[in-house]
Amino acid sequence: MRIFNFSPGPAVMPLPVLEKAAKELVSYGDSGMSVMEMSHRGKAYMEIQSAAESLLRGLMNIPQNYKVLFMQGGATQQFSAVPLNLCVNGKADYIVTGSFAKKAAQEAQRYIKVNVAASSEDGNFTYIPDEFNLSANADYVHYTANNTIYGTRFASVPKTGGVPLVTDMSSSILSEVFDISKFALIYAGAQKNIAPAGVTIVILREELIGHALPVTPHMLNYKTHADEDSLHNTPPCYSIYMMKLVLEWLKEQGGVPALQKMNEEKAKLLYDQIDESKIFSNPVAPRDRSLMNVIFVTGNENLDKKFVKEAAAAGLSTLAGHRSVGGMRASIYNAMPLEGVKALVGFMKKFETENK
């Protein structure tokens, strides 16, 4: 029996992808072995990794002068890798819109001078600032495209006046159309919209490679991975294989534009229900509301707990909000079907009737 899983990450994956993976887990194609057992230098596996990269390039429309790297360590490891690799003048601007954005800035500060160009911490990260105090000669501007914990997102890409733009896209990559040419570097842990945890995607302009600080560990240097097509050492092969299956599925659905349309429909259903409700509310400024992570609270901690518990019993799982926000959070990534959101909306209506 499958349930509807609203986990913020690792998160729901497409059922046909899981079914396919299960079917070929013991023996992949005519290889006579599992993908988990394949040498990463062998033809069968290298074809999988190469297909995953091609699919990603096609789906995101990644220009030719960008490299795609498959790394490890999650977005958190990129918090170090970004300043270590991109630092030429020794300073960068950070837009702080949530816990992860703040952690990224704190880690960067260990290597370079960080200017907080804007922060919404004063409002408990319930909004996205629209004015940025950018510094002169910054190596880059860093922002978090979607804030998983606070349920906010940048509705448009920040303008930096030509300064390279770096974004943590972990919770919105492939969920809406982005013009990649606006970015110098995009990174994303895979475990929300792409694949099981274990692989980190880095997409960056080629000219940014090769300028790492001398203290950069070899495995955090983008050049190490770019020079050897992400096969410098054993990559997280099975996660990359699962990514390939997810990207094939995504293509079958009509690609990112079709998914974006579906994601907007799913989010609207939920936000409309919240806005019509007399017991639920969403603290986020409407124009900054996330399409991926929908926050709702009753204002009564016990009632929130009751909701989460009864929802779980009804097959709607992992709806508790992050401890720093409280209440509920429904994460509705690409793989969450419309029927899952409809089931949640139905449950919210029923709960409201029973608890008003």
Add this chain to the structure above:
Amino acid sequence: MRIFNFSPGPAVMPLPVLEKAAKELVSYGDSGMSVMEMSHRGKAYMEIQSAAESLLRGLMNIPQNYKVLFMQGGATQQFSAVPLNLCVNGKADYIVTGSFAKKAAQEAQRYIKVNVAASSEDGNFTYIPDEFNLSANADYVHYTANNTIYGTRFASVPKTGGVPLVTDMSSSILSEVFDISKFALIYAGAQKNIAPAGVTIVILREELIGHALPVTPHMLNYKTHADEDSLHNTPPCYSIYMMKLVLEWLKEQGGVPALQKMNEEKAKLLYDQIDESKIFSNPVAPRDRSLMNVIFVTGNENLDKKFVKEAAAAGLSTLAGHRSVGGMRASIYNAMPLEGVKALVGFMKKFETENK
């Protein structure tokens, strides 16, 4: 159809483990979701990770004053993490017995003073040195327990006179009994004897934690992972789940002593066949021969290629030696069944008759 897979890593996994994983891939127990989809902060996943650690502690008899960490980036990332974390006096001794040992020393040299205490590079790494030129006040001595590429291993643990001993155990962990108390730190990429690629195991004495150099990236600092039970950020959950299944299987087989006996039997079968052969030979000093990676060459490149090709056609896969050694290599990790080795020995006999 399954074949016998002699890949050096990622490598063969136990068939019952793969079958179990396939069966519960779409929905784990009564959770209604795949392990790949579970929040790493949820009860179901945390129980898996905790069970994996307990099993590892039991099977390796890890003392209480050691921490077990699940990290990412493979052994290669540990080449940086070890000197960054263990450096107090700023120098360390490295015993260089293969390419990976050499890479570890080279990476350490970027952060600390490295003394090569011994090297077998003069003999193309076909033997293990038995005298070490240890330096005074070294922070640690580093060695590679088993050399995957060259088919050698340390038959006994090097004596360091009290200096902390660090080992890369990627290709021999859990294949033979080690007295953990002899080591300060053990690290191992999982993709040979433990799990699919993506998780790195670090076992270290607690007192070594907390002395990292200031330039250490947060994710490479052992303290980051020790303080949060390897849940600082999203771990490679599915690889850790697979590790748990492999460790359960290993326990059912009778644990490490039973596996060691089986590994010795498998290796003896192969080495005996090579030593009796008139066309195959093994370049390694007999006392230093690996139990995990068995090298054999004909001395004729074309004949080697013919062997690899015909073996593959007979369902004996991935037997080509590493490009720096040539010839053949049969990697016979824990999960390679005795019948696989018997099939290989049978094929070698047949090939010799046909090609003498």
